[in-house]
Amino acid sequence: MKGTSGTLDLVCPAGTPAALRAAVDAGADSVYVGFRDETNARNFPGLNFSRADLEDGLAYAHGHGVKVLVAINTFPGAGNPGPWRGAVDAAAALGADAIIVADIGLADYARRTHPGLRRHLSVQAAASSPEAIGFYHRELGISRVVLPRVLTIEEIAALNKAVPVETEVFVFGAMSVMAEGRCSMSSYLTGKSPNTVGVCSPASHVRYLDTGDTLLTTLGGYTINAFSETESACYPTLCKGRFVARGKTSYLFEEPTSLNAIGILPELMAAGVTGLKIEGRQRGRAYVAEVVAAFRRAVDAAVRGEPAPPTDLVAMTEGGCYSAGAYRKAWY
Template sequence: MDSFELICPAGNPAALRAAVDAGADAVYLGFRDETNARNFPGLNFSREDLAGAVAYAHARGVQVFVAINTYPQAGNLGPWERAADDAARLKADAVILADVGLLAYAARRHPDLRLHLSVQASAANVEAIRLYRDAFGVRRVVLPRVLTVPEIARLNAEIDIETEVFVFGGMCPMAEGRCSLSSYATGLSPNRQGVCSPASHVRYEPRGAALASTLGGFTINLFGEGEQAGYPTLCKGRFLSGDRPAYLFEEPTSLNALELLPELKAAKVRALKIEGRQRGKAYIAAVVAAYRKALDAFAKGQALPMLNLDAVVEGGAQTTGAFKRAWR
């Protein structure tokens, strides 16, 4: 069987070059607007940037996937449809979509364009995945981060399209594309605006020696003197349920499923994905290079190299997340 495909993030052309140079098999990216789920200020690609990115990547045998994975706004489908049109025109190798209306449009207008189902569609079962395949010709599904490895293995035994899973980076504890926590606190959501816990609604407030991080006026965390501070992503905050402050939903940890490569291979996963289009090019270069090295060793049947990625995750805290049942 073929080796894993390594799918890497890029938030700008410099990050794309870093990912390509570090050994990505494919790079995924988005346009500079609300059509993708990392619509952060100063991030992402213009049409011109995409053309350059495709040229750079294709010259080096690397694919480019364009994420158009938010849900088009009622009465204003244009930006999303144009994004699909332009991705096709500029020779992207695939588009990553979530909305069924947009999938229907892309399948109809661009029958030769390869369609991937975004994690934002949260297709977690055989029946749903077959529906996306049959209705739109979806060729690959990015699995939501709610499944254990044995569940993924059983799923792959019953479907005949490729699966891609997240192996490294930030991790939503909630089913993706089905979460309105951000819009509850700020009015801006991943599904509609492509943002989660947006910086526009973040404030840091000194409280004596402590530092509070707030989102939309709600206190998301409070850091004592000397404690490393965190960005107030809502589901990674400390809250009170009862009297004790606790990371109720998820600790500020980072997913790293490197140790699970043999199991993911046995589960017939096709592609491994690194999260972090919002991360800097230095981060992307380091993580992609580390995973490239590990995948090459794994493909040759060698022992997995010890990867020092602790430096890139907060406090060195890493988890295998939902891949293991104990996470639940």
């Protein structure tokens, strides 16, 4: 099997079985998926896997030597543990290679009930220090941590020397400027918490109004962006909204942009990272095929010590541009 400890693991998104096959065919080491309900953080309409879909997906992936990770990375609501425990039980029963969890209570349930099932800590758990990561490892048997997007490469390198587990970082896709799993801005305007319902800026609360020369985006009735005819658009999230502070209109939190770390893969590898994660379970299989293939080539080149092959992923980005994000000090 590829992606075992010590080697790099290209972790790729799939929102549908078709996208899973596209990711496997394009060279993924692991594919991460979610069930079709509120137990994962991409609970979008029409997306995700039924139990039968996962069974088929597992067969296809395993047949090609690729692992499947099941994201159960929202926070179970009080008085309603059923869906989350059921998702953990199903992932274990169907033979998933690991689950990706964020909630302490759910990780504890998985540890007690399915001790043999590998547990990764979701970025939604926002564990960014050796103390936090050590705690999750010691008390909940976490074997890999997906790092929050608030650390520079230097900080990641220092962290990797101090923790007893594998780490995984995002290398491409939508970027949250807020500490993940700790943001209630979307629920403040919609009443739906990303942490419990699994969707930020739910489509049910988003409206677009295209007047021909301006595209207005509203969330819960509040205007959160306006794009001129020539501007690239982005996801209707508050952290990439255009607002007014002190009389000045700006992208107060973050410009529409996507993370792209393809140019700094050798640095991330030198920092001791194991998992390289591509964001985008909500994206189409064309995105999955193109981005995964580009990263497969780049990772293979980096492993051989060769320069990265030229790629152009701009068409896949928000706002038509990308950045190395928080990996560079200048971002802060």
